[in-house]
Amino acid sequence: MIGPRRIVCLTEEPTETLYALGEQDRIVGISGFTVRPAQARKEKPKVSAFTSAKIGEILKLKPDFVIGFSDIQADIAAELIRRGVEVWIANHRSVDDILAYIRRLGALVGVGDKADACADDLQRGLDDIAAQAARLSHHPKVYFEEWDDPLITGIRWVSxxxxxxxxxxxxxxxxxxxxxxxxILEDSDEVIRRAPDIIIGSWCGKKFRPERVASRAGWNDIPAVRDGELHEIKSPLILQPGPAALTDGVRELARIIQAWSAKRSEGWPSGQTVPP
Known part of the structure; x- marks a missing residue:
């Protein structure tokens, strides 16, 4: 076996990627927030959250490589490094970064060819969705809300x-x-001024409440609220920078946007919600 043999994944995307590449046997520990693939939750020890980790439990697993994400996990990484563990903190923020991350991770574990094929397949899927989007007759303004208190707008790959x-x-x-x-939106009235046609909530780790969004002061004037275009995409599908966002996540976005465009093409009156 080439590359690290005992990997701890502090976030979901390296776990999902390694399973997709058929290298799941290398994983000895995962994040407690991991939901994809479901198999991982059943067979791998959970040793971290997002901003905290069970350092002692991680060390007991004798990892030769730990993978994390972003500056938010800097303290976890620093403690593990002080304990002599090799750590890779990725900081991929765009769609291109995610594809490059998959290629790099595959190369690090000695399956670069499989990772390249996986990334190429994901790119083809994105190209297909972009081609469908180019044929839409109407293109909605979309406000994506990552958190509700305070209001946090979508990260780059979601955008x-x-x-x-x-x-x-x-x-x-x-x-x-x-x-x-x-x-963070300091002034929620800015959403009113920008008048999105669709609002998508993905409140990381908790259920999106469209009725709460609709009841915000002045938001009844927003086209999305007026027309009943408030939707949820579960955070595991879209808010982790890995394969899920580039497959199920983007497909959910496309489904919502295509349905909105179809209503306009059919001449559905503004202010009236199409029955499901």
Missing amino acids: ELIEIAGGIETFPERARESLAKQR
Whole structure:
């Protein structure tokens, strides 16, 4: 076996990627937030959250490689490094970054060819969705809400997937920011002013409540609220920078956007919700 043999994954995307590459036997520990693939939750020890980890439990697993994500896991990484563990903290934020991450991870474990094939297949899927989007007669403005208190707009890869699926990102300047605190909307009236046609909630780790969104002061004037276009995409499908976002996540975006466009093409009156 080439490369690390005992890997701990502090977030879901390396776990999902390694399973997709057929290298799951290398994984000895995973994040407690992992839901994809479901098999991983059944057979791998859970040793971390997102901002914390059971350092002692990780060390008992004798990992030769630990994979994490972003500056938020810097303290976990530092403690493991001090204990002599090799750690890789990726910081991929865009669709292209996610594809490159899959290729790099595959190369690190000695299956670069399989990783390249996986990334190429994901790219083809994105190209197919983009081709469908190009044929839409109407393109909605989409507001993606990652958190509700405070309001946090979508991260860069989500913004890019919205555009691939045929939508128009409502806060493109926020999406380019790398830190969540830079995507906080200090003034919720800014959403009213930008008048999105669709609102998508993905409140990381908790259920989206469209009725709460609709009841916000002044938001009844937003086209999305007026027309009943408030949707949820579960956070495991879209808010982890791995294969899920580029498959199920973007397909959910495309489904919502295509349905909205079809209603407009059929001349459905604004302000009236189409029955499901």
